[in-house]
Amino acid sequence: MGKDTVFSEQIRMEQHGSDLFYMPTVADQNGGKPVVFKASLHNKKQLIFENPLHDFPQKISYSHPTKDSLVAEISGTEKGQIKSQKFLMVRAK
Numbered sequence: 057m058g059k060d061t062v063f064s065e066q067i068r069m070e071q072h073g074s075d076l077f078y079m080p081t082v083a084d085q086n087g088g089k090p091v092v093f094k095a096s097l098h099n100k101k102q103l104i105f106e107n108p109l110h111d112f113p114q115k116i117s118y119s120h121p122t123k124d125s126l127v128a129e130i131s132g133t134e135k136g137q138i139k140s141q142k143f144l145m146v147r148a149k
Contacts (some may be wrong), residue, residue: 078105078116112139 068079068090076095081088093105093116103118114132121127124147131140 076105078103080116 063082065080065082068081070077070079076098078093078095079090080093081090091107091110093107093110095103096106097104101120105116106114108114110132112132112134113130115130117129117131119127119129126145128143128145129140131138133139
């Protein structure tokens with residue numbers, strides 16, 4: 057039997073005044089503490105959160121290209137290389 061990879065994170069969003077924050081927590085990363093990303097753009101079609109001091113990703117974005125889809129993307133620089141990964145989600149019928 058091979059090994060399975062399981063990834064789990066808890067996500068909290070908070071608003072403080074006019075600022076919106078995205079705070080994911082992964083149990084075995086960052087001492088179990090959340091990493092704080094501040095919204096740099098938010099409108100009806102897109103949410104972008106950034107933390108330029110985080111190792112990877114430095115940017116997390118969500119876009120809503122159609123009424124039945126959502127695209128999440130993580131991006132930034134890791135070990136000197138620019139990287140990004142997209143996650144396409146479609147409404148189940």
